[in-house]
Each structure stands twice: as C-alpha cells, then as structure tokens.
Amino acid sequence: MSFNANLPFALPVLPPALHLEDAGLSRLLLQARTELAELKGFAHALPNPMLLMSPAIMREAVASSNIENIHTTVAKALQMQLFPEAQQRQPDKEVLRYREAMLWGFSQLDKLPISTRLILGIQKELLPESYGYRTSQNRIINSSTGEVLYTPPAASEIPALMGNLENYIHEEHLDADPLIKAAITHYQFEAIHPFGDGNGRTGRILMVLQLIHEEVLHYPILYISGYINRHRSEYYRLLREVSVSEAWFPFIQFMLRAFHAQAKSTKETLFAVMNLYNQVKEELREKLPKVYSADLVDALFSYPIVTPTTLAEQLGVHRVTASRYLEALRENEFLSDEIAGKHHLYINKPLIGLFTDN
CATH class of the missing domain: 1.10.3290.10 (Fido-like domain)
Structure with a gap:
C-alpha cells in the first residue's frame, strides 16, 4: 500500500490480510x-x-x-x-x-x-x-x-x-x-x-x-x-x-x-430512563388520576418537549383538552414551560437531562 496524501489513494480491497490472534x-x-x-x-x-x-x-x-x-x-x-x-x-x-x-x-x-x-x-x-x-x-x-x-x-x-x-x-x-x-x-x-x-x-x-x-x-x-x-x-x-x-x-x-x-x-x-418512566407513571396516576393515561406518559417520553398541538395529535384529543393536561402537569411539577416566539413549550427536563452530556 503506497500512500501519498496528494494522489488518489490506491485502496486495497477487502478483506485485509490480518492475523488477529492477540x-x-x-x-x-x-x-x-x-x-x-x-x-x-x-x-x-x-x-x-x-x-x-x-x-x-x-x-x-x-x-x-x-x-x-x-x-x-x-x-x-x-x-x-x-x-x-x-x-x-x-x-x-x-x-x-x-x-x-x-x-x-x-x-x-x-x-x-x-x-x-x-x-x-x-x-x-x-x-x-x-x-x-x-x-x-x-x-x-x-x-x-x-x-x-x-x-x-x-x-x-x-x-x-x-x-x-x-x-x-x-x-x-x-x-x-x-x-x-x-x-x-x-x-x-x-x-x-x-x-x-x-x-x-x-x-x-x-x-x-x-x-x-x-x-x-x-x-x-x-x-x-x-x-x-x-x-x-x-x-x-x-x-x-x-x-x-x-x-x-x-x-x-x-x-x-x-x-x-x-x-x-x-x-x-436507558436504565435511568426506564426508572424515570416508571416513577412518572406511578406519581401521575396518584396525583392526577383524571388526567393520567398510559398514552399520555408515553407521549411525554416520545416528545420530551411538546406543544398543546403536538400532544393533541398524539392523544387524539382536542387542543383545548391537551392544553388543560399540560397545565395540570406543569402545576404539579411534572413539566416546566417556556415561551418560544408564538409557541408555548412544555418540557420534561429530567428526561432531557439524562441525554445531555456534561
């Protein structure tokens, strides 16, 4: 294999001649x-x-x-x-x-x-x-x-x-x-x-x-x-x-x-995500039984940042209903929120934190 960085490389075909007993x-x-x-x-x-x-x-x-x-x-x-x-x-x-x-x-x-x-x-x-x-x-x-x-x-x-x-x-x-x-x-x-x-x-x-x-x-x-x-x-x-x-x-x-x-x-x-998922599921069922559904918990983990419109689409409910769910989740500290332009975002910060490198 002759290498010159300035010339097109004559790349040998596979497999390479290797002896891997090491x-x-x-x-x-x-x-x-x-x-x-x-x-x-x-x-x-x-x-x-x-x-x-x-x-x-x-x-x-x-x-x-x-x-x-x-x-x-x-x-x-x-x-x-x-x-x-x-x-x-x-x-x-x-x-x-x-x-x-x-x-x-x-x-x-x-x-x-x-x-x-x-x-x-x-x-x-x-x-x-x-x-x-x-x-x-x-x-x-x-x-x-x-x-x-x-x-x-x-x-x-x-x-x-x-x-x-x-x-x-x-x-x-x-x-x-x-x-x-x-x-x-x-x-x-x-x-x-x-x-x-x-x-x-x-x-x-x-x-x-x-x-x-x-x-x-x-x-x-x-x-x-x-x-x-x-x-x-x-x-x-x-x-x-x-x-x-x-x-x-x-x-x-x-x-x-x-x-x-x-x-x-x-x-x-993934182990930490699974623990968080189970924790949220249990606490949501206990604190907000009228809001809780397995589909709602799944949506919060599929979309760690979500809008009322997106949640409504995921759950097949009216946007007003989705907004009510999200406000209840925010008030009970399952989610935080922020405004981005004309969009109201609801954020699953603990989940995002698990996927954020230090």
Whole structure:
C-alpha cells in the first residue's frame, strides 16, 4: 500500500490480510461483546423500546453531527422537531435528518440487506439535494493549515470498491468477529469516501445498522458518536494510519474500546430512563388520576418537549383538552414551560437531562 496524501489513494480491497490472534485484542473483544450483549438484552426487555429510545437516537444524531462541526444541543433539536422545516435552524435541520436517516435505515433492514442501495438511501435521507456517488475528485484538507491530509480513490473506482465492501459485509465464511468486521467496514467506507458530502455521518449510521444486521443489537441505540466525538483527534489519526502504514490493530482496538464504553453508557442511560418512566407513571396516576393515561406518559417520553398541538395529535384529543393536561402537569411539577416566539413549550427536563452530556 503506497500512500501519498496528494494522489488518489490506491485502496486495497477487502478483506485485509490480518492475523488477529492477540491476547490484548481478545480481551477488548470479550469486554465489548459482554457489554453489548447486556445492552441488547436490556433494550429487548423494555415494554416499548422505540418509545424510550427516541431521545437516545436524537443524542446520537447531535453527537455525530457535532463531529462534522454541525453544532446544536439535544434540547434545541427536540424543540425544533415540533416546527415545520422552514422554521428550523440549519444545524437542527441536519440533526433531524440524521435521526430520520437512522430510523429509515433501521426500517429497511427487514426489506434490504446491508447494501449499496441501502447506503445510498441513507445518504439521500441525510442530504437529498446532493444525493449519489461523487463524480469528481475530492480531498480531505486541514482547515487550519490547508495541508492535504488524504485524497480518496478516483470517482471511477467507487462502484467497484462499494461492491467489494458489500460483498465483504456478507461473507459468512470469514473468521472475523462481527465487531472487528464492523470496524474494518467503517474504515473502508471512510477511505472510499464515496460521496461529495455526508460520508462521516453515513458511515456512523452504517456502523450501527451493521451491528443490528449481525444481531449484536436489536435497535439503533448505541451512542457510538459520543466516544468518537470525545476522542476525535485520535480517531482521525488512527484512520489515517491504516491508510499510511496498514496499522489496523490500533484502529480496531480503538473501535472495540468505543463499543465497550458506549454500550455501558447507553445501558446506564436507558436504565435511568426506564426508572424515570416508571416513577412518572406511578406519581401521575396518584396525583392526577383524571388526567393520567398510559398514552399520555408515553407521549411525554416520545416528545420530551411538546406543544398543546403536538400532544393533541398524539392523544387524539382536542387542543383545548391537551392544553388543560399540560397545565395540570406543569402545576404539579411534572413539566416546566417556556415561551418560544408564538409557541408555548412544555418540557420534561429530567428526561432531557439524562441525554445531555456534561
């Protein structure tokens, strides 16, 4: 593998020639698989997994977008989802598209294998205006110095390289563990850099969906971008070192540590969410029996920031009734409220706090 940052990279096809019999790697792999298995089991046991995971997916969307210097917060994105796209700030619009791309990809797994068609569909959900493989050469440049850090393969090579990537994902006879395979796939996709924009975000969505495809997870809940964002410099350095010197082990080790840490963190967050859900359900039934319904509690967790109009739509009641419910919840300190322009927002602050990184 010859590397010159200024020339289109001659990216080797998969699989790489690796010998993975390493005690340190085996230990990291066992730790990551153990935490992911616990996360999978806990999430599967939740009474309504996707309901309680809705803010978790938003947090992943915020962190993944932050890696690309698209900055917002979970609270702001949850607020903006209530309004038409024309009223959304651009960063929030990008984050909400990321969430929709993740959910779209997850919904397609029963119909489509992990494939170039699925990957293109994810990128289209993210960036409908610039959909499809790039047709010209692009480069990754240090924004501070102007130095060319990496020149991806020529556009003419993308279809063949993406076809090879798809074949590798579905090679069942390979000995590679699904987590190692996901790490290798992630590097390869980022190295191909098939799109003019959205490569990083598409690659991180693909990584989570690949773990679901491999039955490591049931749901797209792993907060992987949180780890990558905290260790961004190391992540990019290790990606580059695979290209420069085929240094696969350090990158795979990094990803195994990421899987382990984020499976543990995600599990702890979901456990706290479930406890809060049960607490709110019990206290609401006791304090406001005329307002309480299971559907109302579900709505407060699906929409941690809600308006009377949104709640009315979720419960199938009149807006006046929804307003009365929300005021009762505010008066009894289940929710706080604020005015944003002409909108009256009601906020589940304890829930949002569980998805806000320090």
